[in-house]
Every structure is written in C-alpha cells, then in structure tokens.
Amino acid sequence: MLMGTNLVNAQTPAAGTTEDAPQVDWTGVSYYVLLFLLICVGVAVVGKILKIYDLTLKIQGKKGLRWNNVMGFICLVFLLAGLYGAYWSFTVQGSMTLPEAASIHGVKIDEMFTVTTILTMIVFFLTQILLFGFLFKYRHSEKRRAHFLPHNNTIEKIWTIVPAIVLTILVVFGFFTWQSIMDNTDAKGEVAAINVDITGHQFAWELRYPGKDGKLGPKDFKLTTAANKLGVDFKKKSSFDDLSADTMYLPVNRAVRLNIQAQDVIHSVYMPHFRVQLNAVPGLPTFFKFTPTITTAQMRTRLDDPKFDYLVYCNKICGGGHYNMQKVVRVVTEAEYQTWLSHQKPYLTDGLRKELHFAAAEPQQTVSQNRLALNN
Numbered sequence: 001m002l003m004g005t006n007l008v009n010a011q012t013p014a015a016g017t018t019e020d021a022p023q024v025d026w027t028g029v030s031y032y033v034l035l036f037l038l039i040c041v042g043v044a045v046v047g048k049i050l051k052i053y054d055l056t057l058k059i060q061g062k063k064g065l066r067w068n069n070v071m072g073f074i075c076l077v078f079l080l081a082g083l084y085g086a087y088w089s090f091t092v093q094g095s096m097t098l099p100e101a102a103s104i105h106g107v108k109i110d111e112m113f114t115v116t117t118i119l120t121m122i123v124f125f126l127t128q129i130l131l132f133g134f135l136f137k138y139r140h141s142e143k144r145r146a147h148f149l150p151h152n153n154t155i156e157k158i159w160t161i162v163p164a165i166v167l168t169i170l171v172v173f174g175f176f177t178w179q180s181i182m183d184n185t186d187a188k189g190e191v192a193a194i195n196v197d198i199t200g201h202q203f204a205w206e207l208r209y210p211g212k213d214g215k216l217g218p219k220d221f222k223l224t225t226a227a228n229k230l231g232v233d234f235k236k237k238s239s240f241d242d243l244s245a246d247t248m249y250l251p252v253n254r255a256v257r258l259n260i261q262a263q264d265v266i267h268s269v270y271m272p273h274f275r276v277q278l279n280a281v282p283g284l285p286t287f288f289k290f291t292p293t294i295t296t297a298q299m300r301t302r303l304d305d306p307k308f309d310y311l312v313y314c315n316k317i318c319g320g321g322h323y324n325m326q327k328v329v330r331v332v333t334e335a336e337y338q339t340w341l342s343h344q345k346p347y348l349t350d351g352l353r354k355e356l357h358f359a360a361a362e363p364q365q366t367v368s369q370n371r372l373a374l375n376n
C-alpha cells in the first residue's frame with residue numbers, strides 16, 4: 001500500500017485531491033521491480049533470522065539447525081509452486097493461444113502443436129518431479145550413506161536414445177506437414193486455382209487479383225512508379241485485366257496461392273486463423289498456398305460476434321506504422337466471390353494509362369486495343 005502511494009506521488013506530484021489522483025498503474029515496470037526487490041529483502045531477512053536461531057542453538061550447546069532439511073523442504077515448495085505455475089499457465093493463458101483453425105492445413109498444424117505439447121509436457125513434468133523430488137527425498141541423513149555412481153552406460157543409452165527417437169518423430173512429422181503445405185496441390189489434389197498477389201511496403205499490404213484470364217501479369221521492380229505501385233509489366237497481355245482490391249476476398253474450400261513480395265524492408269504475411277505466416281522479403285518472391293474452410297459468416301455465427309472479420313497482419317516489426325499494417329480478409333461462397341470480383345477496380349487506372357501513353361479508358365475497351373496503343 002505504501003509502495004502504491006509512493007508511485008502515485010512520484011508520477012503526479014501536483015495531484016492534490018483524491019478525485020483527480022490517477023489510478024495506480026499496477027502493471028508498471030517499476031512496480032514489479034520494487035516487488036522483486038521486496039521479495040529478495042524478505043528472503044534475506046528470513047535467512048538471517050534462521051541463521052541467528054541456528055547460532056543461538058549452538059551457543060546453548062545444542063546441535064543447531066539441520067540445513068539439509070531446510071533446503072530439501074525449500075526444493076519441495078519450489079516444485080509445488082512451479083507445477084502450480086505450469087497448471088495456471090495452461091488454464092489461464094491457454095485460451096489466449098491461436099483461434100480455431102479455418103483452413104485445411106491449419107488443422108494439421110494444430111495436430112502437430114498438440115502432439116509436440118503433450119510429448120514435451122510429459123518430459124517436463126517427469127524431469128521436474130524427479131529433479132526436485134529427489135533433492136528432497138535424498139537430502140542428507142545420518143542414517144544413510146551416499147552411494148557414489150560415476151558412470152552407468154545403461155542410463156546413458158536410455159537418455160540418449162529415447163529423446164533421439166522422439167525428436168526424430170517430431171521433426172519428420174513436421175517435415176511432411178510442411179511439405180504438404182508447400183506442395184502445389186491442395187488436400188484433394190487440386191492445383192491452387194486462385195492466384196493473389198500480396199505485396200508489403202511501409203506500411204500497407206497491396207492486393208492484386210487476376211482478371212478474367214485467371215493469370216496475373218508479370219512484374220518488374222524497375223517499372224515501379226507512383227501510378228504503377230507494384231511495377232506491373234504491361235508488355236504482357238495478362239497484365240491488362242489485373243485488378244486491385246482493398247479487401248482480400250477468398251472463396252471457401254478453394255485452394256488459394258498467395259504470391260508474397262516486399263518492396264522495402266522485410267514484412268511478414270500473418271493470418272492466424274488460417275495458420276498462414278511467411279516472411280515477405282525484398283527481392284525474394286515466395287508463396288503460401290492454403291484452402292479456407294470456414295466462411296466469415298459461419299465464423300461470426302460460431303463466435304456469436306456479428307462484427308468478426310479475419311485479418312491479414314504484418315508480423316515483422318517493420319517500422320513506426322507496423323502496428324496498423326493489416327487488411328480485412330473475407331471468406332465467402334463461390335457466387336459471392338464472383339460477384340465481388342466483378343466489382344473490383346482495374347489495376348490499370350486512368351493515371352497509369354496516361355503515364356504509359358495508352359489511349360484513355362473507355363468502358364468497353366478491350367485488351368487488344370490496349371496492346372495496339374502500346375505498340376504505337
């Protein structure tokens with residue numbers, strides 16, 4: 001209480017009345033530093049009291065404190081407090097981990113997480129109980145003689161071979177899961193049909209969808225201008241019908257291939273619900289393929305949250321505006337997706353047409369007319 005009052009006074013020396021005095025920030029760093037120091041002082045005081053008690057016993061001609069018992073008991077307390085801490089962490093913080101998986105491979109990744117967690121937890125609980133339990137059970141006793149065991153090949157073999165087998169299983173399991181994610185076909189053997197370009201720059205994601213031809217035009221960073229933000233190459237026919245989008249719409253149950261790029265520093269495409277994360281590295285185009293399985297509408301019903309939206313974040317601290325680098329992702333039915341797609345603006349804007357000296361945009365302008373303009 002005294003500490004709390006001091007903190008308030010230190011922060012707001014002018015605070016006069018209790019009404020305008022701000023609430024104590026219990027989560028502040030200084031509070032925890034002071035708490036830690038206080039605990040240290042407390043432990044030191046208890047230690048000194050025990051030492052004095054020990055000396056008093058010796059002065060009186062008695063045997064003194066049995067320190068091995070004190071230490072053994074402390075080990076036992078430490079074990080119980082630690083086990084309770086692990087239990088608390090699972091029950092309280094366990095719910096703060098990843099949300100429900102909404103993609104085919106997401107379920108596989110979760111299985112991997114679960115298996116790894118169970119195996120490592122078995123090892124954790126066994127070793128910690130043995131370590132501190134043995135320290136307590138085999139503390140020094142007058143009635144028992146210590147047995148010196150310098151080496152035991154059987155024990156060495158067991159604790160080398162068993163972890164080696166378990167780790168091999170985990171690594172192989174992870175390898176095959178990763179390979180199936182990176183494979184060009186989805187779980188049904190279907191090749192990713194929808195290509196979406198996602199390009200990161202400080203501080204936004206730019207989305208480009210293919211037009212009616214289903215193909216994204218090629219890009220060349222040297223062609224980047226204010227109007228041609230992504231450096232799309234308009235020497236190729238496939239570039240003309242490409243679309244820009246503000247929201248990432250994805251049809252449910254269809255394999256999507258995200259083509260990932262960065263224009264300045266390293267960013268990271270992160271979509272927690274779909275278990276998608278891959279760095280966007282300048283000069284190193286890469287991709288991530290996944291199949292969403294739960295529509296936004298279904299997820300809203302499941303979570304009982306009509307405002308819920310999937311998001312694509314940046315998960316690499318890339319500068320001052322990093323915290324705000326996100327876009328909404330909507331998983332919809334095939335029909336909704338097609339309707340949405342037909343309403344998206346062309347990447348080739350009027351400004352870009354002017355820059356490239358193309359003929360002005362006409363409502364029904366065809367790709368061949370654009371190519372004509374390019375050739376002139």
Ligand SMILES: [Cu+2]
Pocket residue numbers: 267268314315316317318319322323325
């Ligand atoms: Cu970022």
